[in-house]
Amino acid sequence: MGEPTTELPPTLETIYNADSARTSYEPIRLTTATARHILEIPLARNVLGHDSSADNLATLRAGTVTYTEYVAERARQIVAEKTEDDEGRVVKSQLLHVGLAALFAFLQSNVTGPPLPFTSAEVVLPPALRESGNDGAATLRTVRDFMIRGLSVDGEAAYQLIPNVELFCVAKALLVDADVLVNAADAPLIARTARMRVNFLHQKMLAEVTGTLQQSIYDDLQEIDTILLRTSTTATGEEKARYLLERAAIHTHHGFEAKARTDLEQAAAETGFEYALTGRLGKRTKFQERDISQLVVLAKSAEPNTATKQETTTPATETTATKPKAVDLNDDTLLETIAFAKKEDTPEKSMTVQDESDLPEVLRSIDPSNQPKLSPLDSSILLGIASAITNSSPDHGLTREETLPYATRVIDGGSPNWQIYTQALLVRSRIERHRSRTVERSVLQMQALVDQVIADTATDEEEAAKGEQSGATTFLPRPERSESAPAEERLEYLWTLNFLTRWSLEAELAARWVDLGGLRTALEIYERLKMWPEVALCYAATQNEEKAKRIVRRQLYEPTTPGNEDDENEKFQGPERNPLPADAPRLFCILGDIDDDKAMYERAWEVSNQRYARAQRSLARLYLKDKPPQMEKAEEAYAKSLKINPLNHSAWFAIGCVQLNLERWDAAVESFTRTVQLDHEDAEAWSNLAAALLHVSPSRPAEMPVEGANEEGATTQENEDEGEEKPKHDPYKHKRDALTALQHAARLKQTDHRIWDNLLTVAASFPAALTPYKEIVNAQRKVIELQGPKKGEKSIDLSILTMLVDHLVKNFHYEDLFIESEEKDENGETTTRKILRRGTVGGQILALIDEVVTPLITHSAELWLLVARVELFRGRxxxxxxxxxxxxxxxxxxxxxxxxxxxxxxxxxxxxxxxxxxxxxxxxxxxxxxxxxxxxxxxxxxxxxxxxxxxxxxxxxxxxxxxxxxxxxxxxxxxxxxxxxxx
Missing domain, CATH: 1.20.58 (Methane Monooxygenase Hydroxylase; Chain G, domain 1)
Structure with missing residues (x-):
């Protein structure tokens, strides 16, 4: 191993002394050589255990202490020993750089490539952990197994074959577990950002989202918000955009698509990015004779600064060599890209998603076939939008049609950055798998990306040979090193993208083969990755449940007959293995899913030390399947799961539904309030919240964090803060909140007649002086529009319509409901025309009866009598x-x-x-x-x-x-x- 020759970053000694580092989002840039050099500085060798004796490292070999715990404890000791301020700051600066270098190298070897030029175990681990005894390789495997097992969180296990896991353990130990780099008063912002990133990467390495990591991630995000996004910050627009893109990727991963889209819009505002999804005439197929409207994203970056201008204006011939290979469509019908008609050849206006007249001025003149290059951040914004939309509604055809142009825009004219282009190919592959004409390219492109990542993350010849022996083939020729982008370019914008690790990407490829019916290919991938839960789920999905149970039980139990593991008929009915695998809670839950066995879920909960929330959620669902449903036990199980993962949206919704059935109204209000706080666009949760609020005792005070709630709550709080006399109790507070909740639900799910019907009923239940007549009219109109074609006049609520007519007749004068408008006829003569004032309640009631009610009446005498009253009111x-x-x-x-x-x-x-x-x-x-x-x-x-x-x-x-x-x-x-x- 040769000595690296590179200059260390100037912040290695000074970042904790620099005032500018307090608010600078990313002041540290590394290269592969720099990262290696940092990992070999004296302090790094000390904290990593190179200076420790073999006896001191015996606990690591025995598995009593994990390497992560060992490094974290040494870091705490080293910082505690430095009493002088300047010396202490230097130590913390160096520890921060060591952690970032380890994180950089881990990402390079597991996400982006190219291959590491050094062996991570030799650089990171002390010789006693990799060369001990007669079989150093076995010792190294044992130590790494202990490391991976130590990465389990809340019963969720990390992937068992993580390459170079020691790099991540060093980053986690120094940047997260040691807890000496962030909490100091002089801590730079990058320290908190690094902790958040390590936790988020850790989250991605687990099978499911865990509440512990999610809470830590969002706590750090909140702190970064106050520093980076406050009005007095010195952060640049690019720094804010980077952070907003990173936060959007975190939201998307956790299922908060609405929050992600909000962040993406704000990021576009920070960079001055203009984009629009619209329509332009063009041809999509080879045999198309005339142009029809095609969806396209028109996008243009703001004038680039000096730093970005060099990249965005680079000629295409200079950048094509540093991009991954895009697979051609090669279809006998579809064109490779849409052939848009020239602007001068299309006098008619095309159909648009965003009307052409509403487009920003900078987008109107853009030729969709030759759009300007986008900056890297703006390319990331488009990919973030595509990922957020696809994640929220992956099986909706219209959504896929709307999503594809975003990815296509980045592929055809986005940033040439290696990782951004790779992400664009991945997003397009995900979208195209739903169409028969493009599904072949979708799978081939995914295979090409997988091969590229495997080839680019192999760290030595031994690992590459191991990959070939296990069946990993290369679909496209591996690029020469001169044709490949360096690691620092690939990692430059990685956190702005919703990236995947190499094993997650391979697992997604296997899932793609499952969708296509290629079960054997999928099983080969899963078995090579040793993802036994996925192997079992594959068999269970094809009705081969006995095979699935055998695979799972083999991981959990000893064979019935000792030494009989390879027998195909072995049922593995022996005692539990000791120790159980790290993913035992998930495996026990899979057995419970196959057999509907409560005991398996309870065992999963037990072996996870009561931390595996999924076990309690599954147990609750099984209680609800009982005849009759065991509601109390289901509520208790959901409550236990939420104690572990309080940010689980689906669990809050489920426990709220159970509480509604148990008529525990106050608890249901709290549950559905938490649900809508996590996902503000859940229409069903808003509707159920309204149902719970309507049953809460009027004497009970309520606080509902509803967006756009009435101002009375704020006034009450003000009066309390100022010591003034409290306002009188409002007996209709809960009903007002319920109406607000239903308004949110109706806005989000406008085609659900039940929500509109509930909104109509609640709005009409107020006393006359408080009745929101406009809401009633609007709700009744929507109910008729949705139910009228099926139910006819029965969709009209007679009692509520009677109330509206009474209000119209008693409180309005017919002439006051109109305004006079003067117009000129063909002969130039001025005529006066009366126009109904639809902004008034009376005008809305008249319009409802004329336009919606009367055309629907067939056999209802009561409705005709109401029409008669209205006609008398009109003087007819x-x-x-x-x-x-x-x-x-x-x-x-x-x-x-x-x-x-x-x-x-x-x-x-x-x-x-x-x-x-x-x-x-x-x-x-x-x-x-x-x-x-x-x-x-x-x-x-x-x-x-x-x-x-x-x-x-x-x-x-x-x-x-x-x-x-x-x-x-x-x-x-x-x-x-x-x-x-x-x-």
């Missing part, structure tokens, strides 16, 4: 009388069979009452009114012959009912009504 008695007649006909038509053919008294009396109403309220009252459209100065009644019409209606009913109802009460009432009309 003729229309009101027509509505009365339609109401009467609707009753007669619907009750004829029961009243006149079956002799049922109930429908007979309804017809009698309807006839009385028609005669007395319709003909006798309205018929004698002045007609609305009579000539000015004349007198004309609405129905001059109203007596004749009334007599005809009464005689017709008497004639039909004579056989059954002569002499009955209804018959007598109709006779009296006839006398009234004749009189």
């Amino acid at each position: 008695p003729s229309k009101a009388l027509e509505a009365h007649e339609k109401a009467w006909r609707a009753v007669v038509a619907s009750k004829t069979q029961g009243a006149f053919q079956m002799g049922d008294e109930k429908p007979w009396m309804e017809i009698v009452r309807a006839t009385e109403r028609l005669v007395r309220e319709g003909y006798a009252r309205i018929g004698m009114m002045d007609k609305e459209d009579r000539p000015e100065g004349s007198e004309e009644m609405v129905a001059r012959d109203w007596r004749f019409k009334a007599r005809s209606a009464v005689r017709g009913i008497l004639g039909k009912g004579k056989d059954f109802w002569e002499g009955s009460e209804g018959w007598t009432r109709l006779k009296e009504l006839s006398s009234e009309v004749n009189g």
Whole structure:
């Protein structure tokens, strides 16, 4: 191993003395040679144990203490021994650089490449841990196994074959566990950033998200926010954009897509990036004869500064050699890229997602086939948007169509940075796997990326040979070292991307083969990676559950007959292995999933020292499957899981639903409040929160952190802070909060008629003085729009519509609901036209009845009577009388069979009452009114012959009912009504 020749960074001794480092986001830049040199400075050799005797390292070989714990403890001791301020700062500066160098080298060897030019074990580990005894390789494997087992968090195990894991352990020990670099008053911002990054990388190395790491990550993010994003910060726009992109990647990984998109938009504002998803005419297939609208992302970076101008303006011929290979489509129908029509050849305006007239000025003139190069950060923004959208709705066709242009824009004209281009190919591959025409390229591109990463992260000839022997082949020729980008370029923007480790990328490739039915290929990959849970899940997905159970039990239990492990018929019914594998909790849960066995989940919880939250969630779901469901036990299990992982959105939602069933309203309010805090776009959670709030006792004070909640809560807090008299208790506080929650739910899920129906009911339940009539009108309109085509007039809530009509008639004057507008006709003459004031409640009610309700009425007499009231309010008695007649006909038509053919008294009396109403309220009252459209100065009644019409209606009913109802009460009432009309 030759001596590295490079200059150490100037901050190695001074970063804890530099005031500028307090707010500088990334003041340290490393190269591979620099990283190696830092790992070999005297302090590094001391803290890594090179100066310790073999006896002192015996506990590491025995597994009593992990290497991470050993390095962290030595770092604490070294810092504690330095009493002088200047000397202590130098030590902390050097320890920070050692941790960052180890992190840099680990990422290079597991994420980006190119291969490390040194053997990490020789540089990092003391000789006693890699050369001890007759078999140094066995000792090294044992030490590494202890390291990997020590990376388990909350029962989640790290991948068992992590290459060069000692590098990550050093970074974790110095930057996280030692806890001496961040909490000091003179700590630079990069120290906290490094801790957050190590924790996030650790999170990515586990099978599932863990609450412990997630809490640590978001605690650090909150501290960085206060330093980097405050108004008085000296951070540049590029630094803020980098941080926002990194935070967006963290949000995306944890499933917070809405927060990620917010950060991406803010990052674009910081860099001055202009982009839009729109449509331009073009051809997508080889046989297309005419241009049709194609989705495209138009994007342009702001004027680059000196640092970025050199990269963004580099000619394409100079950058193509430093980018990974993109696989061609080679389809007999689809073009490689969309052939957009020239602007001058398209006089018609294309259909757009974002209307062309709304595009920023800098984007309107861009040729979609020849767009300007993007800066690296702006390219990362587009890829972040694509990842956030895909993550939130991966199986939605329209979403995939909208996502693909973002990745295509980066591939065709984004930054030539090696890692950004690799990420763009990966994102495109994920999107294209859903289309039959592109699925082949999707898999081949993924295979090419996997091969590239495997080739670029092999650290020595032995590992490369091992990869070939295990079946790893190279789909594309491995690039020459001169054609490959250096590590510092690949790592420059890594944290702004949602990157994957090499084994995670291979696992995703295997999952892709599972989707395509290539189970054998997928199993070969999983078995080579020794991902036994995934192997078992593959078999379970193909209904081969016995094979899946055998694979899992082989990892957990001894064979039934000792020495019989290779027998295909072995069931592994012996005692548990000692020690159990690090991923035993997950394996026990897989057995529980296959057999619906509660004991397996309980065992998973036990072996994880009551830290594996997934076991309790699975146990709760099994309790809910029981007949009858064991709600109390399910609630208890969910509560235990949330104690371990309090940021799990789905668990909060599930426990809230259980509490609703148990009628524990206060607890349900708290659970759904936590749910919407974690995901503000969960419509179902908002709706359930409203349901819980409606059942909470009005005397109980409530605080609901609802976006846009009424101002009363804030006023109350102000008064309390100022010592003023508290306001009177509001008995409708919970109902107001429920209405606000339903408004959020309806905004997020506008096609769910149940949410709108609940919103309608709650809004209409307030006292008259507090009733939100606009909300009622809007909700009723939406319910009719969604349910009208199926349910017709039954989608109209009669009682609520009656309340609206009452409010209209009693509180508004018809003329006040209109404004006059002067317009000129074809002859140039000015005419006056009345326009309904839709901004008023009265105008909205009138529009609802005219545009939505009336066209839907078929058989409802009650609705026609409401229309009659509205027509009288308008001063149109003729229309009101027509509505009365339609109401009467609707009753007669619907009750004829029961009243006149079956002799049922109930429908007979309804017809009698309807006839009385028609005669007395319709003909006798309205018929004698002045007609609305009579000539000015004349007198004309609405129905001059109203007596004749009334007599005809009464005689017709008497004639039909004579056989059954002569002499009955209804018959007598109709006779009296006839006398009234004749009189």
